[in-house]
Amino acid sequence: MAVPISQMWTVASYVIKQRLKGEKHFPLVLMLEPLFRCSLACAGCGKVQYPPHVLKRMLTPEECFAAIDECGSPMVSIPGGEPLLHPKIVEIVNGLVARKKYIYLCTNALELKRRIHEFTPSKYLTFSVHLDGEREHHDFAVCREGTYDIAVDGIKEAVKRGFRVTPNSTFFDGTDPNSVRKHFDDMMAIGVEGIVLSPGYSYDKAPDQNRFLGRARVRKLFRAILSNRKKSWKFNMSPLFLEFLMGDRNYDCVPWGMPAFNIFGWQRPCYLLQDGYVDSYKELIETTNWDEYGVPSGNPKCANCMVSCGYETPAVIDGFGTLKGFWGMVKGTFSTYKDSHALKLLSEFQTELHGPLVQIEKPEEKLEETRA
Numbered sequence: 001m002a003v004p005i006s007q008m009w010t011v012a013s014y015v016i017k018q019r020l021k022g023e024k025h026f027p028l029v030l031m032l033e034p035l036f037r038c039s040l041a042c043a044g045c046g047k048v049q050y051p052p053h054v055l056k057r058m059l060t061p062e063e064c065f066a067a068i069d070e071c072g073s074p075m076v077s078i079p080g081g082e083p084l085l086h087p088k089i090v091e092i093v094n095g096l097v098a099r100k101k102y103i104y105l106c107t108n109a110l111e112l113k114r115r116i117h118e119f120t121p122s123k124y125l126t127f128s129v130h131l132d133g134e135r136e137h138h139d140f141a142v143c144r145e146g147t148y149d150i151a152v153d154g155i156k157e158a159v160k161r162g163f164r165v166t167p168n169s170t171f172f173d174g175t176d177p178n179s180v181r182k183h184f185d186d187m188m189a190i191g192v193e194g195i196v197l198s199p200g201y202s203y204d205k206a207p208d209q210n211r212f213l214g215r216a217r218v219r220k221l222f223r224a225i226l227s228n229r230k231k232s233w234k235f236n237m238s239p240l241f242l243e244f245l246m247g248d249r250n251y252d253c254v255p256w257g258m259p260a261f262n263i264f265g266w267q268r269p270c271y272l273l274q275d276g277y278v279d280s281y282k283e284l285i286e287t288t289n290w291d292e293y294g295v296p297s298g299n300p301k302c303a304n305c306m307v308s309c310g311y312e313t314p315a316v317i318d319g320f321g322t323l324k325g326f327w328g329m330v331k332g333t334f335s336t337y338k339d340s341h342a343l344k345l346l347s348e349f350q351t352e353l354h355g356p357l358v359q360i361e362k363p364e365e366k367l368e369e370t371r372a
């Protein structure tokens, strides 16, 4: 695992403290969405389809600080939309760093190189750069040619300036695991801290509904990608969560571990689903019927989900909250997961050639339309 010791220690002591206090629900990562507007319109995105008047709205720094002060999680993920389009993003980041929160600023990196000088390197700040694989695959996934090269340039600049950087990849049906493994090599050679990866969630608002994976196919794909690992690969995620993706472990969804706050309020129950909003974190925890979510609930919206906002929290709690889990985490950190069956799987996955790149929506026009 590539997470620095100080961050691991902060998270471990937080989890242990919550368990000793007997807290049933506690937040690990606040998913803070300061805006939904973006400079891209990816085929698998469930966030940028709002009407222009919604895309114009943004959280103020004060609203962001009130959210983190109320929920108290040790980590904050800032997705979107594209956070670097928020005019006060530097003030938001600095305020969170001052609160000693470990921040993952998720960005498509189109603006990263231009704005990087506004940020100060810190152990609390990581740029989590959206990069869905090698050049051809990434440009296809985000529906715009040239974005891979811009993002990689941004990553190199951030690494050069001493920032923590983690490329963040989402994989859909048709992903070639051989290409993903090559992508890992490329990223580690650039000098990123570690890799973050996830299967896509089947947003019903996403423009392309044919690319989402069911659970069995997620496990097969991630087993092919993550078995027989190279020692040079580092992951900025719980090794137990990666084992969950490979089908070696089972966890139930813990949506309260990564509560989501955006311009509408606290989103019920998680970053992915929108079953209403409430005004406070307390209300979210106390009035949500958590039993209605996750696979055992039979909720069809959860049936195929294996996304980190539901399943990484139980892996982290397992890893830091039980001796068996901790030992599994240590073993997972150093194992290469040798698996001859998975090697055969690699040759089974055919490189499915993509059709011509389709621009779902012209981003320039969308920006014009939605600029605040």
Ligand code: SF4
Residues within 6 Å of the ligand: 038, 039, 040, 041, 042, 044, 045, 046, 047, 048, 080, 081, 082, 108, 130, 142
């Ligand atoms: S980069 Fe793509 S997935 Fe991310 S918010 Fe923008 S449109 Fe959505």
Ligand code: SF4
Residues within 6 Å of the ligand: 253, 254, 255, 269, 270, 271, 272, 273, 293, 294, 295, 301, 302, 303, 305, 306, 307, 309, 310, 311
């Ligand atoms: S299973 Fe996925 S969609 Fe359902 S509540 Fe959990 S994280 Fe959200």
